[in-house]
Amino acid sequence: xxxxxxxxxxxxVPIREVRLGSVTGFEGSAEELLCRSRCGLKDKTRSFSQCVxxxxxxxxxxxxxxxxxxxxxxxxxxxxxxxxEFAFTYRVNSPLRGVEKPTxxxxxxxxxxxADTVYGGGQxxxxxxxxxxxxxxxxVIFILTTxxxxxxxxxxxxxxxxxxERLGIPVVNIPCEGFxxxxxxxxxxxxxxxxxxxxxxxxxxxxxxxxxxxxFWGSDIxxxxxxxxGAKPNYxxxxxxxxxxxxxxxxxASVQACPTLGSYLGAALExxxxxxxxxxAPPYGIAQTDRWFRALGAILxxxxxxxxxxxxxxxxxxxxxxxLREKLQGKTAYVTAGAAHxxxxxxxxxxxxxxxxxxxxxxxxxxxxxxxxxxxxxTQGVKDYGDVPHFNVCNKQEFExxxxxxxxxPDILLARHGGMTLWGAKLGIPSLLIGDEHFGMGYxxxxxxxxxxxxxxxxxxxxxxxxxxxxxxYTKWWMSQTPTAFLxxxxx
Amino acid sequence: xxxIIEQERYTCAIGALQSVVAIPKAVPIxxxxxxxxxxxxxxxxxxxxxxxxxxxxxTNFSEREVVFGGIERLREIIENTYKVLDTDLQVILTGCxxxxxxxxxxxxxxxFREKGKPIVSVETAGFKCNNFxxxxxxxxxxxxxxxxxxxxxxxxxxxxxxxxxxxSLPYQDPFWKGNLREYKRLLAGLGLRAHVLxxxxxxxxxxxxxxxxxxxxxxxxxxHGKPIAEHLSMIYGQPxxxxxxxxxxxxxxxxxxxxxxxFAIRQGAQINEAAAESFIKREREAYYEEIDNLATFLLEFxxxxxxxxxxxxxxxxxxxxxxxxxxEVGIVPKEQFxxxxxxxxxxxxxxxxxxxxxxxxxxxxTFEPDAGKAQNIIRGLSHNGRGLIIGSGxxxxxxxxxxxxxxxxxxxTPYRLVMxxxxxxxxxxxxxxxxxxxxxxxxxx
Numbered sequence: 034x035x036x037x038x039x040x041x042x043x044x045x046v047p048i049r050e051v052r053l054g055s056v057t058g059f060e061g062s063a064e065e066l067l068c069r070s071r072c073g074l075k076d077k078t079r080s081f082s083q084c085v086x087x088x089x090x091x092x093x094x095x096x097x098x099x100x101x102x103x104x105x106x107x108x109x110x111x112x113x114x115x116x117x118e119f120a121f122t123y124r125v126n127s128p129l130r131g132v133e134k135p136t137x138x139x140x141x142x143x144x145x146x147x148a149d150t151v152y153g154g155g156q157x158x159x160x161x162x163x164x165x166x167x168x169x170x171x172x173v174i175f176i177l178t179t180x181x182x183x184x185x186x187x188x189x190x191x192x193x194x195x196x197x198e199r200l201g202i203p204v205v206n207i208p209c210e211g212f213x214x215x216x217x218x219x220x221x222x223x224x225x226x227x228x229x230x231x232x233x234x235x236x237x238x239x240x241x242x243x244x245x246x247x248x249f250w251g252s253d254i255x256x257x258x259x260x261x262x263g264a265k266p267n268y269x270x271x272x273x274x275x276x277x278x279x280x281x282x283x284x285x286a287s288v289q290a291c292p293t294l295g296s297y298l299g300a301a302l303e304x305x306x307x308x309x310x311x312x313x314a315p316p317y318g319i320a321q322t323d324r325w326f327r328a329l330g331a332i333l334x335x336x337x338x339x340x341x342x343x344x345x346x347x348x349x350x351x352x353x354x355x356x357l358r359e360k361l362q363g364k365t366a367y368v369t370a371g372a373a374h375x376x377x378x379x380x381x382x383x384x385x386x387x388x389x390x391x392x393x394x395x396x397x398x399x400x401x402x403x404x405x406x407x408x409x410x411x412t413q414g415v416k417d418y419g420d421v422p423h424f425n426v427c428n429k430q431e432f433e434x435x436x437x438x439x440x441x442x443p444d445i446l447l448a449r450h451g452g453m454t455l456w457g458a459k460l461g462i463p464s465l466l467i468g469d470e471h472f473g474m475g476y477x478x479x480x481x482x483x484x485x486x487x488x489x490x491x492x493x494x495x496x497x498x499x500x501x502x503x504x505x506x507y508t509k510w511w512m513s514q515t516p517t518a519f520l521x522x523x524x525x
Numbered sequence: 526x527x528x529i530i531e532q533e534r535y536t537c538a539i540g541a542l543q544s545v546v547a548i549p550k551a552v553p554i555x556x557x558x559x560x561x562x563x564x565x566x567x568x569x570x571x572x573x574x575x576x577x578x579x580x581x582x583x584t585n586f587s588e589r590e591v592v593f594g595g596i597e598r599l600r601e602i603i604e605n606t607y608k609v610l611d612t613d614l615q616v617i618l619t620g621c622x623x624x625x626x627x628x629x630x631x632x633x634x635x636x637f638r639e640k641g642k643p644i645v646s647v648e649t650a651g652f653k654c655n656n657f658x659x660x661x662x663x664x665x666x667x668x669x670x671x672x673x674x675x676x677x678x679x680x681x682x683x684x685x686x687x688x689x690x691x692x693s694l695p696y697q698d699p700f701w702k703g704n705l706r707e708y709k710r711l712l713a714g715l716g717l718r719a720h721v722l723x724x725x726x727x728x729x730x731x732x733x734x735x736x737x738x739x740x741x742x743x744x745x746x747x748x749h750g751k752p753i754a755e756h757l758s759m760i761y762g763q764p765x766x767x768x769x770x771x772x773x774x775x776x777x778x779x780x781x782x783x784x785x786x787x788f789a790i791r792q793g794a795q796i797n798e799a800a801a802e803s804f805i806k807r808e809r810e811a812y813y814e815e816i817d818n819l820a821t822f823l824l825e826f827x828x829x830x831x832x833x834x835x836x837x838x839x840x841x842x843x844x845x846x847x848x849x850x851x852x853e854v855g856i857v858p859k860e861q862f863x864x865x866x867x868x869x870x871x872x873x874x875x876x877x878x879x880x881x882x883x884x885x886x887x888x889x890x891t892f893e894p895d896a897g898k899a900q901n902i903i904r905g906l907s908h909n910g911r912g913l914i915i916g917s918g919x920x921x922x923x924x925x926x927x928x929x930x931x932x933x934x935x936x937x938t939p940y941r942l943v944m945x946x947x948x949x950x951x952x953x954x955x956x957x958x959x960x961x962x963x964x965x966x967x968x969x970x
């Protein structure tokens with residue numbers, strides 16, 4: 034798979050299907066998927082499909098939480114109607130990033146109407162940018178495009194450029210309309226592309242102790258870890274500021290909490306701004322945590338610090354992990370999640386001695402933007418723990434999940450992304466969703482996760498009761514088909 | 526030209542897919558871009574129902590459909606919907622992509638109807654209108670494309686004491702389920718049988734089929750839903766009585782019930798007036814037993830209670846709550862904000878209504894869908910005493926900034942769970958009181 038180089042001169046980031054060869058449909062095992070990823074993976078579509086997410090909300094979550102920014106969704110009012118969730122997130126998780134007084138999130142819609150689809154919405158956007166500037170005095174304004182603004186062909190880029198000149202602050206065009214990509218994580222790339230183009234500036238100097246952590250808004254575990262190396266994290270892009278983003282170019286290195294998320298920004302920071310990326314998959318599972326700390330040590334030229342930290346942590350946590358393994362041995366699990374985080378959960382489960390019956394992973398990137406296979410958690414996981422059967426790329430299609438869970442009946446369902454645990458619970462399967470992406474990282478993460486899993490399996494009274502009364506809209510016919518019956522069909 | 530909106534309090538036309546979700550065993554089928562359904566479930570939260578949210582079929586437009594049209598993709602999705610999901614009614618809703626591309630969805634729906642399928646199509650491209658307006662489009666589409674098929678078994682206006690109730694917008698009114706239940710109970714107290722059409726108190730599609738039987742209709746709404754009442758009046762000759770705000774508490778609930786009673790009698794409903802009156806009396810007395818008991822607290826609590834309120838809500842709630850809070854709770858309504866994009870031609874009427882609330886004060890109201898702007902106005906206001914803000918989750922931060930008490934009573938709100946609570950009726954008024962003073966008392970630690 035040839036990786037196209039980052040090109041910050043283009044207004045829009047190339048979509049993942051084109052850039053990385055990403056797919057949303059696959060049926061087989063993890064090993065087969067990896068094998069095909071190396072020699073040309075073809076996407077499979079479905080002749081039945083349910084509502085999925087789109088790029089615009091994914092771009093939004095990376096820019097709405099920039100502390101001193103404002104966001105304008107250029108579209109009808111509906112295209113930003115879930116963004117209030119990020120306003121909530123920002124408030125609630127602000128203590129994790131030391132933000133003492135979280136300010137109100139500045140979220141706007143240009144509120145396009147029918148006339149705008151006829152006459153164009155460019156003028157409206159221009160006025161909106163001025164109005165938002167006057168009202169919120171942000172240090173940056175991000176413009177999210179939508180299906181409507183894209184199809185009517187508004188020249189958002191020009192409006193942004195003109196406004197930027199007039200206002201003297203960056204006005205960032207983020208082309209992220211939903212129909213452009215069937216892989217909604219393209220939205221992360223779109224957000225990062227805009228940030229890399231318009232906010233990040235060439236380094237004035239190179240820091241020797243600041244490490245970019247490309248992440249969502251999980252708990253702050255990196256401060257403690259990095260301290261052992263005399264370094265500290267620069268969390269991007271949620272809770273960053275224009276200032277901290279601008280000079281993220283000066284960091285000594287970048288790490289990704291989740292390669293599905295950070296692939297593009299990590300590569301852009303390295304290729305365009307010279308910030309080396311730690312090309313090792315995030316620390317999930319013992320072997321991978323060893324590798325990750327060593328890679329960190331290597332990049333910081335503090336190899337011994339890495340060995341000391343590994344030894345110290347292992348002394349503390351390995352006995353606890355062993356004890357949990359004993360309790361969890363032989364328990365079965367099923368995973369449904371976005372790509373890299375799903376892979377992470379598979380490693381956590383298997384490290385804890387559990388048997389994974391299968392996985393429904395939303396999409397698959399055959400390779401990441403840095404072109405390095407070691408960044409891929411699935412590759413590492415299969416190396417460390419063996420193959421995963423029933424590894425499906427499911428595009429978050431609930432009907433496939435319900436059918437599969439009904440067949441496989443694992444002892445626990447691990448999910449990430451809302452809505453999916455419901456189906457485990459309705460089938461009486463203990464279901465666990467842990468929102469914090471950093472929860473399972475490192476040796477201590479295995480302990481934390483193991484304890485949560487045990488608790489979820491033990492406390493199954495709720496799901497057992499729900500099972501008795503659950504409503505199921507799926508037909509008997511469907512429940513008796515193979516879960517991938519509609520895969521491979523489809524007019525696309 | 527519509528202006529920008531900060532902090533949305535409603536969503537776009539396709540948001541009316543929730544009106545489909547609210548019909549038991551009905552399924553919305555989205556012919557839209559990916560993400561539309563996600564945006565709507567993210568807006569309303571906890572709104573999956575039987576087959577909404579991630580269960581709803583969707584064509585998830587890609588570049589290919591934008592260029593070549595998506596009708597074949599839709600056909601395939603519909604065909605397979607019948608195999609995968611067990612539903613009584615299917616409603617296709619189009620998004621911006623389908624709207625601009627111009628797929629002939631109506632013709633496709635007709636094809637399926639000819640094969641005997643209970644399927645309806647409605648154009649809900651997001652740029653067309655908001656979900657308040659699209660709710661009427663959805664309901665009228667179901668009437669025109671589904672209900673009419675059952676007219677033979679359901680003679681027009683054949684049941685003197687049956688009414689169709691057009692009131693709470695499912696999910697947009699966070700208390701819709703409870704409110705519909707309470708309306709139904711109150712109307713039953715008058716001797717009327719109400720089709721509430723949505724939620725567990727409705728009879729699902731079977732109740733929709735019986736819509737023509739109703740003798741008349743009741744519209745409880747300042748403006749939205751009116752096209753349904755007009756439509757039913759045109760096709761079935763069902764007249765309607767219009768109550769322009771949400772009846773909360775004793776005064777307005779009584780007014781609503783009496784207005785309905787008079788109208789029902791005029792329409793020839795068989796009403797036992799004495800029984801109806803005694804029902805109202807019982808309800809009122811039970812209500813005032815509580816208020817009586819509470820008055821001491823309201824008057825004497827020395828540590829501080831709110832004395833004035835700003836409300837940011839839709840026109841029906843602002844008017845209903847203003848009347849209720851002033852007369853029945855003693856909280857003085859100061860500047861009010863109607864954020865539902867009420868059509869300008871109705872502003873005068875609502876202002877007049879609010880003027881009539883009391884001859885001692887003028888209650889100022891601002892019509893402003895740009896709620897961020899409304900918040901900025903509130904930031905600049907100052908009144909003596911402890912303030913209360915009633916609004917959506919967005920307003921919690923504003924209340925905190927101003928040091929006001931805050932009651933979450935509008936969407937979107939991540940700060941409150943509502944299941945079957947009602948704000949309508951005598952009991953609804955009591956619940957509003959409980960909610961306000963619960964939040965107030967919880968500040969004392």
